[in-house]
Amino acid sequence: MPRLLVTGGCGFIGANFVHYWLDRHPGDRVVVLDALTYAGNLKSLDAAREQDELRFVHADIRDQDLVAQLLVEESLDTVIHFAAESHVDRSIVRPDAFLEVNVLGTHSLLEAARSAWLSGQRQPRSHRFHHVSTDEVYGDLAPDEPAFSETAAYAPSSPYAASKAAADHLVRAYTRTFGLETSISNCSNNYGPFHYPEKLIPLALVNLLDGKQVPVYGDGSNVRDWLHVADHCRGIERVLERGPVGRTYNLGSGRERTNLEVIRTLCRTVDEAFEADLELRTRFPESWPSRGSSCTEAVTFVKDRPGHDRRYAVDARRAAAELDFRPEIDFDRGLRQTVRWFLDNEAWWRDIMDGSYRQWIESQYPST
Numbered sequence: 300m301p302r303l304l305v306t307g308g309c310g311f312i313g314a315n316f317v318h319y320w321l322d323r324h325p326g327d328r329v330v331v332l333d334a335l336t337y338a339g340n341l342k343s344l345d346a347a348r349e350q351d352e353l354r355f356v357h358a359d360i361r362d363q364d365l366v367a368q369l370l371v372e373e374s375l376d377t378v379i380h381f382a383a384e385s386h387v388d389r390s391i392v393r394p395d396a397f398l399e400v401n402v403l404g405t406h407s408l409l410e411a412a413r414s415a416w417l418s419g420q421r422q423p424r425s426h427r428f429h430h431v432s433t434d435e436v437y438g439d440l441a442p443d444e445p446a447f448s449e450t451a452a453y454a455p456s457s458p459y460a461a462s463k464a465a466a467d468h469l470v471r472a473y474t475r476t477f478g479l480e481t482s483i484s485n486c487s488n489n490y491g492p493f494h495y496p497e498k499l500i501p502l503a504l505v506n507l508l509d510g511k512q513v514p515v516y517g518d519g520s521n522v523r524d525w526l527h528v529a530d531h532c533r534g535i536e537r538v539l540e541r542g543p544v545g546r547t548y549n550l551g552s553g554r555e556r557t558n559l560e561v562i563r564t565l566c567r568t569v570d571e572a573f574e575a576d577l578e579l580r581t582r583f584p585e586s587w588p589s590r591g592s593s594c595t596e597a598v599t600f601v602k603d604r605p606g607h608d609r610r611y612a613v614d615a616r617r618a619a620a621e622l623d624f625r626p627e628i629d630f631d632r633g634l635r636q637t638v639r640w641f642l643d644n645e646a647w648w649r650d651i652m653d654g655s656y657r658q659w660i661e662s663q664y665p666s667t
């Protein structure tokens with residue numbers, strides 16, 4: 300049975316992965332290491348925190364000695380590395396943190412794994428360092444260009460994408476040079492539960508519920524490939540179980556949508572939820588449907604993101620052929636489920652938006 304270190308397990312995808320793994324692999328040891336930055340939310344793990352298999356460690360991935368010690372003391376043989384600064388807009392305003400965490404942090408983690416697994420007294424029989432990366436490392440595509448395969452040249456556009464590209468290179472270098480057993484997945488845009496309300500879908504959703512405008516950058520024609528986070532978690536599980544050392548896999552839905560299409564589908568989904576459940580009008584009196592408007596009226600075009608990638612599309616045939624991985628959740632269903640989750644878990648996002656989560660976490664883990 301693998302013993303896992305999940306970095307960034309309090310973030311959006313990491314938390315979904317922890318729930319996914321504990322559900323499907325009862326008895327496996329899962330240690331979550333997270334620095335609880337603005338994007339980390341301990342409450343996202345609430346449903347699992349009572350389980351003996353789960354341990355939470357409040358720490359920074361750059362604390363190399365602590366990580367190396369943790370790997371040895373817990374006999375961990377698998378790292379799934381989610382921890383990162385992940386928001387493109389923030390990387391444009393302040394790139395430094397992206398280099399510090401995504402590049403130097405990943406390097407520090409690789410060094411910790413190398414010292415624990417390749418030169419320590421208690422080396423595991425086999426090990427795996429899996430880096431959770433992004434399709435943004437490939438840059439963007441013109442409308443008629445074929446989707447990116449795993450052999451496409453790296454051409455990142457934003458400081459975020461460049462920092463993830465650098466981390467991918469370091470991971471590969473550690474396999475080639477030191478024999479560290481690594482793998483990488485480059486995934487497209489995720490959506491689903493526990494998504495921090497600064498990214499397009501959750502931001503638009505909470506704005507609709509609060510009767511605010513939904514900002515669409517430029518003319519809304521930029522194209523993304525959206526994968527439900529549960530499919531992403533299953534894809535990573537497949538890489539761990541079936542992917543050979545040193546292999547990279549693209550993960551994506553294979554279905555492209557403009558941002559405007561995404562927002563229109565979201566608006567329709569929210570309108571339908573309010574039609575089906577009249578109590579929502581009482582719970583969200585400021586929402587667009589409660590005030591007699593269609594959610595599409597909330598769409599407002601704003602200044603474009605600098606360097607905004609026009610189109611992402613990933614060719615995920617390698618994952619299909621070698622891992623038998625295919626996404627199972629189509630976008631309309633996944634979006635309905637996501638809207639339902641946000642409606643049913645208002646406290647989770649409301650506490651983030653009004654600052655009370657930050658106050659609570661500060662009382663639990665005071666910053667120095």
Ligand code: NAD
Pocket residue numbers: 306307308309310311312313332333334335336337338339340358359360361380381382383384385386400404431432433434463485486487488489490495
């Ligand atoms: P997120 O921003 O929601 O979560 C990041 C987590 O990492 C947070 O819990 C945060 O506290 C933690 N963290 C940040 N710096 C840390 C540090 N120095 N030490 C320890 N923990 C730290 O991110 P996400 O959207 O869940 O993305 C997870 C990973 O998946 C990232 O590596 C991202 O690049 C990648 N990815 C994301 C998407 C997407 O659509 N969100 C798509 C493809 C790949």
Ligand code: TDX
Pocket residue numbers: 385386387388432433434435487488489497498499500502514515516517521522523558604
């Ligand atoms: O308010 C907005 N309005 C808008 O039009 C926001 C926040 C975004 N956008 C646009 C920009 C993008 O074209 O929507 C698209 C999606 O934006 P984000 O949700 O910020 O995601 P993106 O920039 O595509 O990056 C995401 O997917 C790849 C994740 O944040 C990354 O971590 C992941 O690697």
